[in-house]
Amino acid sequence: MRYSHQREIIREIVFSTNSHPTADWIYGEIKKSLPNVSLGTVYRNLKQLADEGIIRNIQDGPVARYDWNIEPHDHLKCNVCGEMIDIQVPNEIIKDTVMEKYDFEVSDVEITLVGKCNKHT
Template identity: 40%
Template sequence: MRPQRYSVRRERIYEAVAASCEHPSAEMIYNQLKTELPQLSLGTVYRNLNQLAEEGRLSRLDCGSADRFDATVAPHTHFCCTACGRVLDLPVPYDPVLDREAERWGCQVKGHSLTFLGICSGCGGKNTVL
């Protein structure tokens, strides 16, 4: 897919994701930018995040609830807390062996993402589930 033409809103949405360590959702970005960009709608945020992900400028993370977004598109591992919704980068190295294992099944692998689900250390093992 070719990049969309330049848009101030799209760039601000991208910048907001890039500046965040929270791997924000569309709603988080909307709430952050709505004062600065009063004409911004939640639909516009969703549309632009999806376009940025399709262009490869953002990574989309499926953590079981709302999609989260990450401006770090190089392969890396995530942890999604099922209690509080926190998303963390983990220092687990990318393993190309997994790509080769999938290729044994006749797949043409372009990469993989690894996301762990569980309870983060901040929740201390609380049994609350989103």
């Protein structure tokens, strides 16, 4: 992956916030310094950065968000303001524990384990 100015700025933007930004938000930010960037460039570079393991892709319902924190961690998603809060889920996922520890009224826990099923050796 050779150097590109656009990608470098995109990386810096992702690293500058804890807000788990979307491609669209990042597009708005980068246009402040590079008004001619294309939204496609933002998407392409976010994908490349995620593929390289430099940033992390997190799926928030139907939209993709990005996170500079590539350590394994989970999220609380507020269904009022939409904010995503980083958490470390302990060995026991206990709704009640999360509720008091993070002062968060859990209404739904979504757990998806992604990998390869036994049909593929």
